[in-house]
């Protein structure tokens with residue numbers, strides 16, 4: 501199978517740490533190319549048939565800055581035929597009305613451009629009020645909360661990556 505492209509944005513490093521853990525859980529460098537969206541052209545996403553997109557929510561319901569800077573350029577990419585999984589980091593206590601909104605914003609955009617979403621994740625065990633990342637009662641990707649539940653991060657990553665492996669036949 502061709503390599504998976506894992507593209508993330510991260511302002512204070514938490515999403516980068518999670519991205520590295522996801523890469524390791526999926527088999528490391530040999531399986532997953534890890535790239536910071538701040539350091540690549542968004543057109544590089546077009547090279548991958550399988551993508552994992554990571555974004556924290558910043559500024560009350562908004563994309564992290566580096567993703568915000570390229571969001572319009574995604575319109576030039578044809579995502580049809582691509583399988584895309586999402587993860588986000590956020591703070592369900594401090595920003596309970598906007599928990600993981602950025603993951604939802606990116607998923608909505610990329611699925612409208614043809615991407616097929618995999619890796620839906622249950623909302624059980626989270627205590628937010630509202631989120632733009634909910635689809636039919638589930639998160640549209642892995643929701644990580646390093647601010648309040650970092651003790652659950654490793655186990656969540658293990659379970660979600662096992663699910664992804666199965667869904668994409670890795």
Ligand SMILES: Cc1cc2nc3c(=O)[nH]c(=O)nc-3n(C[C@H](O)[C@H](O)[C@H](O)COP(=O)(O)O)c2cc1C
Nearest residue numbers: 510511512513514515556560561589590591599600
């Ligand atoms: C000013 C500010 C605004 C934030 N807004 C949100 C938000 O609207 N929703 C959310 O879920 N988390 C929010 N967060 C929490 C961050 O998403 C969280 O700390 C994240 O893990 C940071 O990721 P990074 O270190 O990769 O940049 C906010 C944090 C700060 C400091």
